Amino acid sequence: MPTTLAAETQYGFNNRTPEGGKQVGHLAAYLDPHTFAILDGLNLPVGGRYADIGAGAGTVAHWLAEHTGTDGSTLVVDVEPEHVPPHPHIEILQADIATAALKPASFDAIHARLLLMHLLQREQILTSLVDALKPGGMLIISDWATDHLDDMFIDGPAEIRGVFLKFQHALIEVFGRGGMNSTWARRVPAVMRSAGLEVHSGQTFNQVLHGGDAGMLLHASNSRQKEKELLDAGMTAGELELLRKAMGNPDVLTRSWPMHTTVGVRPAA
Numbered sequence: 001m002p003t004t005l006a007a008e009t010q011y012g013f014n015n016r017t018p019e020g021g022k023q024v025g026h027l028a029a030y031l032d033p034h035t036f037a038i039l040d041g042l043n044l045p046v047g048g049r050y051a052d053i054g055a056g057a058g059t060v061a062h063w064l065a066e067h068t069g070t071d072g073s074t075l076v077v078d079v080e081p082e083h084v085p086p087h088p089h090i091e092i093l094q095a096d097i098a099t100a101a102l103k104p105a106s107f108d109a110i111h112a113r114l115l116l117m118h119l120l121q122r123e124q125i126l127t128s129l130v131d132a133l134k135p136g137g138m139l140i141i142s143d144w145a146t147d148h149l150d151d152m153f154i155d156g157p158a159e160i161r162g163v164f165l166k167f168q169h170a171l172i173e174v175f176g177r178g179g180m181n182s183t184w185a186r187r188v189p190a191v192m193r194s195a196g197l198e199v200h201s202g203q204t205f206n207q208v209l210h211g212g213d214a215g216m217l218l219h220a221s222n223s224r225q226k227e228k229e230l231l232d233a234g235m236t237a238g239e240l241e242l243l244r245k246a247m248g249n250p251d252v253l254t255r256s257w258p259m260h261t262t263v264g265v266r267p268a269a
């Protein structure tokens, strides 16, 4: 059995739990259309060298590998890469990005979605990703901002509102104790500039979600992965059950956490 590095990082989920595969699948289903539209707009060179760090279900790595054609290559770096399906032009490195040594000046683009917000060494890691870019290469970072939780519930039965918001506050508190940063996503453009990148563009993605949508099923999945910690944080088993049912009820409407994406470019030498 391969060793797991996740316990040595601050990342609070575990791809190897029964819920882990579902969770990264829900993320991909909700976020990929937005991410793919951004990547499409960047005119990334065919035949280039790409990396997806913290690849989850591997869908973005596959998009990059398909885009790059037979002459290109895509590197996945993930502590638990088991959900990334094989592809002839994807190389998988099971590693912690905090210690993985990426070859300097070798990538046309590096993508990391919902990773750096979880890792305490996020700024040093971002700097190391900048060093790994070729001149003209692009860094694409997406993270949730999780500091406006009370704005998330839109409509639905009153008892669901209370449970949904209690869950959100408990979950973010649990992750905050583990080192997750709720506001980092909005700081990324400034951090990219300090690390020597030009800020190319940035945008925020958020959708109104109905129960049953992937973005809602994600909450139910998260509640299963972090059940013990949520109970310790004061939620009851009954509340968690109510929440999980509500996340499948199309009458319940919420907003997700806003996801901020920033694209930076390494200046030509």
Ligand SMILES: C[S@@+](CC[C@H](N)C(=O)[O-])C[C@H]1O[C@@H](n2cnc3c(N)ncnc32)[C@H](O)[C@@H]1O
Binding pocket: 006, 009, 010, 011, 015, 024, 027, 028, 031, 053, 054, 055, 056, 057, 077, 078, 079, 080, 081, 095, 096, 097, 098, 112, 113, 114, 115, 119
């Ligand atoms: C929240 S998931 C995001 C998955 C995917 N990027 C997405 O947005 O759908 C974070 C991913 O990063 C990986 N990960 C966590 N800590 C890591 C680390 N220190 N180095 C590399 N990968 C890490 C996890 O195993 C997981 O696959």
